[in-house]
Amino acid sequence: MTRFVSDSDSVRRQNRGLVLSALRVHGPLSRTVLASQTGLSHASMTAITQDLLAQHIVTELAETPSSDAKARGRPAVRIGFNRTAAYAALFEIEVSRARLSLVDYGGTLVDRIDLPLAPTLFATIAPGEFLRERIEYLGKRNPVETKTLRRIAISVQGILDRDGRSLKWSPIAHLAGTPFADSLADAFDLPVTLYKRGRLLAEGTRWLNPELHDASVATVFVGSTVAMGMTFPGEILGRGNEGTTEFGHMNHMPNGALCRCGMRGCIEAYASDYGVLRTAYSVPETTTPAPSVPPQQYDDLIQRAETGDRSATHAFNIAGRAIGFGLSRMMAVFDPSHILIVGPGARSFELMRTEIETALAGALVCRVNGLPAIIAYRDEKEPIFRGLMMKALNEIDQAEFAALPTLSRGVERSTG
Amino acid sequence: MTRFVSDSDSVRRQNRGLVLSALRVHGPLSRTVLASQTGLSHASMTAITQDLLAQHIVTELAETPSSDAKARGRPAVRIGFNRTAAYAALFEIEVSRARLSLVDYGGTLVDRIDLPLAPTLFATIAPGEFLRERIEYLGKRNPVETKTLRRIAISVQGILDRDGRSLKWSPIAHLAGTPFADSLADAFDLPVTLYKRGRLLAEGTRWLNPELHDASVATVFVGSTVAMGMTFPGEILGRGNEGTTEFGHMNHMPNGALCRCGMRGCIEAYASDYGVLRTAYSVPETTTPAPSVPPQQYDDLIQRAETGDRSATHAFNIAGRAIGFGLSRMMAVFDPSHILIVGPGARSFELMRTEIETALAGALVCRVNGLPAIIAYRDEKEPIFRGLMMKALNEIDQAEFAALPTLSRGVERSTG
DNA sequence: GCATTATTTTCAATGCTCGAAAAAACAAGT
DNA sequence: ACTTGTTTTTTCGAGCATTGAAAATAATGC
Numbered sequence: 084m085t086r087f088v089s090d091s092d093s094v095r096r097q098n099r100g101l102v103l104s105a106l107r108v109h110g111p112l113s114r115t116v117l118a119s120q121t122g123l124s125h126a127s128m129t130a131i132t133q134d135l136l137a138q139h140i141v142t143e144l145a146e147t148p149s150s151d152a153k154a155r156g157r158p159a160v161r162i163g164f165n166r167t168a169a170y171a172a173l174f175e176i177e178v179s180r181a182r183l184s185l186v187d188y189g190g191t192l193v194d195r196i197d198l199p200l201a202p203t204l205f206a207t208i209a210p211g212e213f214l215r216e217r218i219e220y221l222g223k224r225n226p227v228e229t230k231t232l233r234r235i236a237i238s239v240q241g242i243l244d245r246d247g248r249s250l251k252w253s254p255i256a257h258l259a260g261t262p263f264a265d266s267l268a269d270a271f272d273l274p275v276t277l278y279k280r281g282r283l284l285a286e287g288t289r290w291l292n293p294e295l296h297d298a299s300v301a302t303v304f305v306g307s308t309v310a311m312g313m314t315f316p317g318e319i320l321g322r323g324n325e326g327t328t329e330f331g332h333m334n335h336m337p338n339g340a341l342c343r344c345g346m347r348g349c350i351e352a353y354a355s356d357y358g359v360l361r362t363a364y365s366v367p368e369t370t371t372p373a374p375s376v377p378p379q380q381y382d383d384l385i386q387r388a389e390t391g392d393r394s395a396t397h398a399f400n401i402a403g404r405a406i407g408f409g410l411s412r413m414m415a416v417f418d419p420s421h422i423l424i425v426g427p428g429a430r431s432f433e434l435m436r437t438e439i440e441t442a443l444a445g446a447l448v449c450r451v452n453g454l455p456a457i458i459a460y461r462d463e464k465e466p467i468f469r470g471l472m473m474k475a476l477n478e479i480d481q482a483e484f485a486a487l488p489t490l491s492r493g494v495e496r497s498t499g
Numbered sequence: 500m501t502r503f504v505s506d507s508d509s510v511r512r513q514n515r516g517l518v519l520s521a522l523r524v525h526g527p528l529s530r531t532v533l534a535s536q537t538g539l540s541h542a543s544m545t546a547i548t549q550d551l552l553a554q555h556i557v558t559e560l561a562e563t564p565s566s567d568a569k570a571r572g573r574p575a576v577r578i579g580f581n582r583t584a585a586y587a588a589l590f591e592i593e594v595s596r597a598r599l600s601l602v603d604y605g606g607t608l609v610d611r612i613d614l615p616l617a618p619t620l621f622a623t624i625a626p627g628e629f630l631r632e633r634i635e636y637l638g639k640r641n642p643v644e645t646k647t648l649r650r651i652a653i654s655v656q657g658i659l660d661r662d663g664r665s666l667k668w669s670p671i672a673h674l675a676g677t678p679f680a681d682s683l684a685d686a687f688d689l690p691v692t693l694y695k696r697g698r699l700l701a702e703g704t705r706w707l708n709p710e711l712h713d714a715s716v717a718t719v720f721v722g723s724t725v726a727m728g729m730t731f732p733g734e735i736l737g738r739g740n741e742g743t744t745e746f747g748h749m750n751h752m753p754n755g756a757l758c759r760c761g762m763r764g765c766i767e768a769y770a771s772d773y774g775v776l777r778t779a780y781s782v783p784e785t786t787t788p789a790p791s792v793p794p795q796q797y798d799d800l801i802q803r804a805e806t807g808d809r810s811a812t813h814a815f816n817i818a819g820r821a822i823g824f825g826l827s828r829m830m831a832v833f834d835p836s837h838i839l840i841v842g843p844g845a846r847s848f849e850l851m852r853t854e855i856e857t858a859l860a861g862a863l864v865c866r867v868n869g870l871p872a873i874i875a876y877r878d879e880k881e882p883i884f885r886g887l888m889m890k891a892l893n894e895i896d897q898a899e900f901a902a903l904p905t906l907s908r909g910v911e912r913s914t915g
Numbered sequence: 916g917c918a919t920t921a922t923t924t925t926c927a928a929t930g931c932t933c934g935a936a937a938a939a940a941c942a943a944g945t
Numbered sequence: 946a947c948t949t950g951t952t953t954t955t956t957c958g959a960g961c962a963t964t965g966a967a968a969a970t971a972a973t974g975c
Contacts, residue, residue: 086520088538089505089513090963091930097505098931104502115953122504124933129955156952157940242867252867313832332863333831334824344863408750409828415749416729416832447748447760451658451668489930506932507961514962531922540964545924547962572921573971905961 098123100485102131103140106164107473107480111144113159132162137490140168140188164189168484169233171475172218175467176200176239177280178255178307179375183217185225186472188479194225202374205257211266218271233483235267235275236475238283238467240308247277247324254308254343256374274482278474280304282327284463285312287470288423301419301455303330303406304463305428307375308343309351313417330413331355335405340368353405354435356381356427363387363398378427385431396434403435407442414448424459425466432459514539516901518547519556522580523889523896527560529575548578553906556584556604580605584900585649587891588634591883592616592655593696594671594723595791599633601641602888604895610641618790621673627682634687649899651683651691652891654699654883656724663693663740670724670759690898694890696720698743700879701728703886704839717835717871719746719822720879721844723791724759725767729833746829747771751821756784769821772797772843779803779814794843801847812850819851823858830864840875841882848875 087093101121106112112120118128135141144161166189173184181198196217204213214237222229241253253259268275285302289295297316304310311330331351332344339348340358347369352358357372363384388395410422424432439457443449460466503509517537522528528536534544551557560577582605589600597614612633620629630653638645657669666675684691701718705711713732720726727746747767748760755764756774763785768774773788779800804811826838840848855873859865876882 086513086517088517088963089510091510091932092963094505094507094510094931094962097502101502101504113953125954126934126956127932130931133955154952155942155950157954159953242864252863329831329834329864333828334858334861337824337858337861342863346861346863346866348861349863408753409831412749412825412828413832415745415825416829418745442750442753445750445753445762445764447668447758447762447765448658448745450762504932507963508932510931510962529922541923542925542965543963549924569973570921571919571973573923575922 095489096485098127099131099135099487100481102128102135103480103485104477106141106162107477111161111163113161115159117162134489135162135484138484138487139165140484140487141165166191167228167231169479170228170231171234171236171472171479172221172229172232173468173471173475174214174217174235174237175280175471176237176255176258178240183221184468184472185221185228186476187228188476190472190476193228194221196221200255202256205255205261209263209266210258210261211263211270214263214267215270218267232271232273233479234475235271235273236471236478237264237275237277238280238471239277240280240310242329243277243279243324243327249277252344274478276475276478278471279310279312279324279327280467281310281330282312282324283470283474284310284425284467285314285326285423285470286473287466287468288425288460289314290469290473291466295421298421299417299419300421300423301410301413301417302423302425303410304426305354305402305406305424305431306426306463307356309354309406309428311413313419316420328413330409333409333412335408341371343372343374350405350409354402354428358405359398359402359431360384362401363394365394381427382430385434388431388434399431399434400438402428402431403438404442406435407439410439411442411446411449414443414446418448418452419455422455422457424457425461426463427461429459429461511905512901514543515547515551515903516897518544518551519896519901520893522557522578523893527577527579529577531575533578550905551578551900554900554903555581556900556903557581582607583644583647585895586644586647587650587652587888587895588637588645588648589884589887589891590630590633590651590653591696591887592653592671592674594656599630599637600884600888601637601644602892603644604892606888606892609644610637612637616671618672621671621677625679625682626674626677627679627686630679630683631686634683648687648689649895650891651687651689652887652894653680653691653693654696654887655693656696656726658745659693659695659740659743666693668760690894692891692894694887695726695728695740695743696883697726697746698728698740699886699890700726700841700883701730701742701839701886702889703882703884704841704876705730706885706889707882711837714837715833715835716837716839717826717829717833718839718841719826720842721770721818721822721840721847722842722879723772725770725822725844727829729835732836744829746825749825749828751824757787759788759790766821766825770818770844774821775814775818775847776800778817779810781810797843798846801850804847804850815847815850816854818844818847819854820858822851823855826855827858827862827865830859830862834864834868835871838871838873840873841877842879843877845875845877 102117105117105120114128114132118125141162142165144163166187169188171186175182179200181200183196184192185194186192239250240255241250241259244251248264249262250259264275264277281304284304288302299316300314302312309331311328313326332349334348335350335353336348340352341347342349342352356376384395388399443454518533521533521536530544530548534541557578558581560579582603585604587602591598595616597616599612601609603609655666656671657666660667664680665678669675680691680693697720700720704718715732716730718728725747727744729742748765750764751766751769752764756768757763758765758768772792800811804815859870
């Protein structure tokens, strides 16, 4: 059952969540604006903000006295997140590097550690152990902040198990099958959540382009891997694992090129950096891919293709064809209004565009609904981080702060 | 925004909906059982059922006096739907036939009309007009029941527009683009809802096999077309258009066999009845498919394959391969625990099984999560009807009856 | 007829929302 | 300096749906 009994408790949780969501989306707002944004009455707004203020979740902003346009009536007091109300530790784990960030409840970066990841690292130290040590190190550098650490969120690559507690498969060496999320949760007695990188990319891109909030979007990462996340119109943040895919490992050609995952014919085997390079240099399709490709090599190939080199353009055509047919096939199940191509591969988008659009045009849904808008964005790091942070903070908002019981009303009033 | 302000109104709607849902799923239940099923207190149960009784939505069942095992305490009074509370008219429109059914609020069939559909019919009469006349005819035969008609629900084949008001494309001749749903809604001043046939099949199969309620299922129809619906664990009935796909028109082979939809290489072009026959008889792939295939021909082919005929078994291998790769590709986006093969093609399931499983085994998600359970069911008519009826009745439950305002409590008490 | 048992209802308390009215905090005009 | 107008915010009482506990109801068993 997805639906539960509703009582005054769930009413409070729902409406407090609505208020926190509005602040998350729009930044600081006055009670009046908050009321019209959420649809709650002014009376309820007063009650809810009073509660949130008493619990030090939000604060009244001391308005800059130089606020230019003087308005007529009583000046609005804007409410914003109390940045010290909570902190979150965010890990972004990728194949050859990781990053640990400490952010406050308002979404400001407090500290950050970059961690190179040797392929053998997790064979010599348990991932959970490694991550625990890094957080402890971060804790020594930020003793005050980490005292109110409320959540650990981790971006990973690979296939999560059904309840999202560990990886069943991952391109990150020696990471799959280890219970690092649970051991972190035990070590710090905090909720730990795992998110798939491709899905965070999709959510983060959306936060950076608010007009995508009303669209259904397939966000495709093209680079060292191929991945995709889906987002749906209206939903601030998808529930559960909604929006995750294994797009990069969708079959493109039966018995085709060898993929890093060990299967044959995956889209990634044609469209990722190693796939394109393999095609361009006529390396046999069944050659085992290198663990990683120097970015320079990939950039050079793009440049060669842009100057008309035949084998280079051919390789990007093959890549575009794989992505295009993959998207065309996906559209039988999920039919987005927008397709975003993000990551290093976005630079070669123009080289793949024709093949992608040709493949899409062969799909019945495209003939009927028209081609989706296809847009290329280069940077993937910022959206992934943004998606991860928003997920973590939103979890704190909804699962923790919105669910807090009321302090008996009117007892405490800050006189400051 | 998907989320709205919660107040006492939405609490009542939610909890009344919970009660009606429980009755829909389990049939008549006593107040005590209803309370434990929904999680509501006995006190609330009394209040809610009192209300529903006063509004004649449910009735207390006069228990059969021959109820065998005499229990100790006060006997439980079971509550069931008041079958005359509402009626729904259900159209199932297919390529060459349609059917109109009148059902009561309890889910009992009241009347039914079968309607052969000539291919030119909707060229000579507007679909909305035709459907209106049939309902009026039904109304003459059932004057009392149709007076409390509350909803019209229609099963269609093809691609719906985004708000589900009309078809953008359909294999049913001259149906796409006509505003038949809206004109019916105007004519009878009733809500009219369109559902995609493949999706109803998925929901209906689930109602007939309750153990599938906790599974994620891809239900594939194989017959005159190929279609698929998805259902998700726990959800009684998917929201909106969730679970609809265009699986039959997912590309299987670039530039491949000609499909009825006009595109090339669709799964349907290989795995539907006409596709298999075309392969078996070595008719060129680019031959325009006939509008429909006599069932006898398809049955004969299955029999020939079962007795070892080479071209027949080959045709089913090709079909299985198309379905298998389609499923393997779908699983990059939606990874079900069960796959159901339903319809005439289920009889040839064993002929396709090896190819389907081989293709699935090539998908990374299958290597990681294991093969989903694959089950064949023959009958598709009953599940489709059941799905359509459940959708319509559930809409009446949730959108209409659960939302009804309270009658001032305690005023009216039936003394019977 | 009385004890036992299970179901259902009643009752008072709780907690949330809402509309209307009042209070607060400022700008502008006199 | 004081009044008026404007906008934001709070207060107040009413309404409503929930809940736990206690009471009432309706049967069986002895």
